[in-house]
Amino acid sequence: MSDSPRRYAQSAALFARAAAVVPGGIYGHMAPTLMVPGESPYFAARSEGARYWDADGNEFLDFLCGYGPNLLGYGHPEVEEAAARQARDANCLNHPTARFVELAERMTALVDFAAWAVFGKNGADLTTWAIQVAREHTGRKKILRVAGAYHGAHAWCSPGHGGWIEEDRAHIHTFPWNDLDAFRDFVRRHPGEVAGVITTAWHHPNFSPAELPKPGFFAGLVETCRAEGIVFILDDVRSGFRLHHGGSHRFFPGCEPDLAVYCKALANGHPISAAVGRSFLRKAAARVFLTGSYWNSAVPMAAALKTLEVAERDDAVGRIAKLGARFRAGLHAAAARHGIAASLSGHDSMPNWNFADDPNSYRAQAFACEAMRRGVFFHPHHNWFLCAAHTEADIDHAVAVADAVFAAMNSDAVVPAEH
C-alpha cells in the first residue's frame, strides 16, 4: 500500500489542516476512522451522476451516494434547475412560500396513511420530534427502540459514548430486531406506560449484516401497538423512497406506521427532512413546538418536489431494484468463483457486504481499500447505496473490480492495513 500517500496527498494535507481547527479533524459519520484510515479519500471536490472526484483528482464510481441523498445522480440537471430557479425568486424569508404547501400536499398524497406533513432539516430533527409527539399524544413516557439501530446523534439515541446523561435515556428501552416476543413482553410488563416504538423498515447496522423483517414481525408489532394505544414510528430516513415510491412500509407487508420520517433521498442532496402522520396524531403534532431558522426555506422544498416528480416519472425505484439484483448476482458469483465467503444482505438498493470470519473487519477494509485503488468506492462498514444514475455497465464494471480484488486477496497480495 506504498502508493497511498501520493494517491491521497491532498486529502492528507487537508486533514492535517482540519485537525488543527476541528476536534477530531472530521467528525460524525464521515470520520476517517469509520472508513479505511490512511487508505481512503478524506475530502471530495467534484461529483456528477454516479461518480465523484476526490481532493487529489482520483475518480470513483460511487456506491455510497453521499450516504444516501444521491438518489437520481449527483447534480441532476432537472433538480438543480428547479433549485436554481427557486433561488432566483426567494429562499429563506419571513414566511413559508407556496412550495411548503405544495410539498405537504405531495407528501400526504404520496404516503398512503399520511394525513399531514411537517418539515425539518435533519433526520434527527424529526425522529426526536416524533417520539415527543408520541409522548404528547399518549401522556406516557416510555419509548421502545431496536438495539443497534441508528436514529440520529441526539442524546436519547446517539451511538456515541459522550455527552448524554442517564436522565436522557431514563425512558428509552431497547429490544432486539425481529424479536416480537421481547417487544410484547416489555409492553406487558409496563401496562399503559409505552408511548411509542420506533424502528427502521429493516435492520441495517454498521459492521454487520443487514436483517430484513421476519414474516409477521411488523404485523405483530402493529397489532400490539393498536391494542395498547402505542404510536408506531417508522424511521425511514435512510431507506425512504429507495424501496418504494410511497415509502418503505409499502415494501414490507404488515408494516403500518402511525408516523414516518423521511430525509436522505427526499431532495437529492438538498437539505430537508419530512415527517408524516395519521390523522389521530394531528393535535399532538400541533402541540409539540417545531421550528428552525431555515426550516421553511423554499429552495430545498423546490428540489424535493422535483426529485419526487422525476423519481416517479423515471421509476427510479424500479431501475435501482433491477441494478441491485444484477449487482447481487454478479458479486455473489465473483465471490464464489474465488472461494470467498462473503455476501450481500439487506435490500438490493442499499445492501450491506460482509465477509464471513472477519471479526476485526480487516477483510472488509482490505476489500474496500483495493477497490478504491481501482476506482470504485465501496464503504467497508456501512451499507452501500445505488442510485438511478448507475448504469448496467457501471454495475458490471464494479463487479469486475470486485472480482479482481477477490483474486488479489486470495493471492496474498493484499495485506490488511495496520491499525
Place this chain on the structure above:
Amino acid sequence: MSDSPRRYAQSAALFARAAAVVPGGIYGHMAPTLMVPGESPYFAARSEGARYWDADGNEFLDFLCGYGPNLLGYGHPEVEEAAARQARDANCLNHPTARFVELAERMTALVDFAAWAVFGKNGADLTTWAIQVAREHTGRKKILRVAGAYHGAHAWCSPGHGGWIEEDRAHIHTFPWNDLDAFRDFVRRHPGEVAGVITTAWHHPNFSPAELPKPGFFAGLVETCRAEGIVFILDDVRSGFRLHHGGSHRFFPGCEPDLAVYCKALANGHPISAAVGRSFLRKAAARVFLTGSYWNSAVPMAAALKTLEVAERDDAVGRIAKLGARFRAGLHAAAARHGIAASLSGHDSMPNWNFADDPNSYRAQAFACEAMRRGVFFHPHHNWFLCAAHTEADIDHAVAVADAVFAAMNSDAVVPAEH
C-alpha cells in the same frame, strides 16, 4: 380593516390548503398566531435586498430579514454566485470538501477565543450539543440558563408546552437575566454540580422589551465560571455577526465565553450553523458524537465564506449600526411628536419596539398591521432586524410610515383587531 381579505386573499387561500395537510397550518416561529392573525401575510413569494413580495404581490420594506438570516440583502449577488459556483462542482458527498477546512480556519481566525469549530444546520443542533460538551468536559449534569431566553425547540429548552417530560429538564435550571446574585447563589448551593451556563449576548425575549447586560454582569459570571470550572456557553445564534464582526461577545466588555454558537447571519440565508470553542474543550468536543446527513455539504459553506468576506469588506456591522441609530432617533422623535409612549430597546441592529401600557399587545398588533398596510413589515412581538441592504432612504421612509401610523392610532382610526 375591511380591505384585508382582498389584500391577503392568496395568503388566506394557501393557508386554508396548508391547514388541511399540516398540523396548525404553519408551525413554529412563522405561525400566524405569532404575527397579526388575519392581518399580515402568511406566505411570501419573492425577495430582493431589503424587500419582499408576499403571495398576493404586496411589496414590503422588510424589518424582519427572515428572522435574521438576511444580513447582506436577500439574494446578495456575490453570495448567490459563490453558492451557485459551488453547486456546479459538488454539494452533498461522501466526504467534506476543502470548504469545510477553509470555513473552520476562517471561524477560528475570526473569533478571538476559538481554537476549533464545528458545523451543523440549525442553531439548536449546536446549542444542544454545546450543553452536552459542557457535561462531557465537567462530568457534571446541571445547566443554568436565563429564564425566558430562546435556545431552540429541543426538549430541554423548548418554549412550547408539549412534548417534553420532566426528565428532559431534571438538570436544567433558570435564573433571571442580569441577576448575578441568583446565578452565584445557585452555584454556591450546588457545589461541583454545575456543568455549564448558557446565555445570549443580551436578553431579547418576545412580547417584552430587550435588556442589555448590566455593567459587571458578564465579568462576574465569567469570574464564577472560571473559579468553579463551569463552561460558559454563548448562544450567539440570533445576534452573531450583527453587532461585531468577531462575534457579539466582543461588543460587551467582560463577555468571555468558552464556547459560542452562530447561525442566522452566517451564510445570508443558506442553511448552516457553527460552534467554536476554547482549546480546553477540544477533547470533550471530539467525544460528543455530532453529525447529520447534510452537515458537511459544501454549498452553505461556500455561502458562509463569501458572506463573512463581504460583511467584513463592506463593514456590514458598521453600516447597520449607523442605520440603526438613525432608525432609533427617527422612531423616538415620531412617537414623541404624537405623544405615543413607546420605545426601542436592545441593540440598534435588531431592536425591540414596545408600547407602554400594552398588556395584551393590542397596540403592538395595531401598529404592525397599519405599517403593513403601508408597505412596511414590522413584527409586532419579535425583535426586528436591519440588514446591510437597507438604505438611509429606507430608514427615513419607515420612520415616515411609523409617523403616519402613530397619527392614525391617535385619531382612533385604528381599532385593534378582534381576537
